[in-house]
Amino acid sequence: MKLLAIDCAANLCAACVYDAAAGKELGRSVLDLGKGHAEHLMGVIEGALKAAGTDFSGLGAIAVSTGPGSFTGLRVGVSAARGLALALKIPAIGVTTLEALAAQARVTFPGRAVLAALDAGREEIHAALYDERSVLIYGPAVTTLSQAAAIAVDCSAVLAGTATSQIAASVGRAFDTGPIGATADIAVYAQLATAKDDGEKPKPLYLRGADAKPQAGFILSRQKN
Numbered sequence: 001m002k003l004l005a006i007d008c009a010a011n012l013c014a015a016c017v018y019d020a021a022a023g024k025e026l027g028r029s030v031l032d033l034g035k036g037h038a039e040h041l042m043g044v045i046e047g048a049l050k051a052a053g054t055d056f057s058g059l060g061a062i063a064v065s066t067g068p069g070s071f072t073g074l075r076v077g078v079s080a081a082r083g084l085a086l087a088l089k090i091p092a093i094g095v096t097t098l099e100a101l102a103a104q105a106r107v108t109f110p111g112r113a114v115l116a117a118l119d120a121g122r123e124e125i126h127a128a129l130y131d132e133r134s135v136l137i138y139g140p141a142v143t144t145l146s147q148a149a150a151i152a153v154d155c156s157a158v159l160a161g162t163a164t165s166q167i168a169a170s171v172g173r174a175f176d177t178g179p180i181g182a183t184a185d186i187a188v189y190a191q192l193a194t195a196k197d198d199g200e201k202p203k204p205l206y207l208r209g210a211d212a213k214p215q216a217g218f219i220l221s222r223q224k225n
Contacts, residue, residue, distance in 0.1 A: 001060035002026070002052070004045065004084075005190035008037040008077030009069030009097045010182035015045045017052035018190035020060075025187045027051025037076045045080075056088055063193030065183060066094040067205040068118060068126040068140065074204035082201055093193040094202025098128035098140050098161070100188045105160040105178020106134065113155045117148050117163035118182060125163045126207050129155060142207050145170050 007014040016028035029047030031040055049055055064081035067074045085092035098116040105114045117127040125148045128139035149170040152159060159167055160178035168175050
């Protein structure tokens with residue numbers, strides 16, 4: 001089965017085609033955008049398909065990063081994945097950025113617990129802890145820096161994600177580290193998706209609500225009859 005993986009969770013707009021039976025990537029296309037995923041995603045997908053020498057009809061599933069990450073980027077990626085899956089009558093499979101970061105870290109540090117932690121701003125960290133067997137034992141959750149540091153120390157964990165340097169500085173010592181970006185390599189999402197059962201349709205993982213809120217002060221009071 002050939003699987004298309006999509007990632008719009010952070011600054012990258014990425015796609016790759018992965019051969020699940022052979023266990024290898026066939027082709028990819030990646031842009032470092034920051035913003036503007038919606039305008040470029042379909043072109044990136046077409047680039048990955050072309051690099052892989054296939055087309056939409058050759059796909060058996062769609063994988064997509066579900067966050068935590070950019071509020072808008074996640075909506076773009078997940079909507080595209082679900083739309084393509086519906087049109088092609090194939091499953092869409094969600095993979096969180098935290099489990100992908102942990103999986104990529106484990107390539108370098110097999111058999112180790114991994115704390116995937118993202119700097120969410122506002123003195124918050126989005127974190128998930130995976131044990132030596134890759135089983136999720138904490139999170140995904142919003143934590144403080146001190147809480148994340150305590151988890152890392154208690155579990156002698158490998159660190160991955162954008163909060164890596166903050167946690168190490170808080171503890172006052174170095175840790176073994178995996179990827180320190182906001183998202184993992186696109187092929188990791190594809191690899192993880194091949195091991196997942198077709199289940200619930202993917203949806204964005206928002207650990208914190210949107211910044212935009214209704215301006216309650218401008219709401220008109222309802223007149224009574």
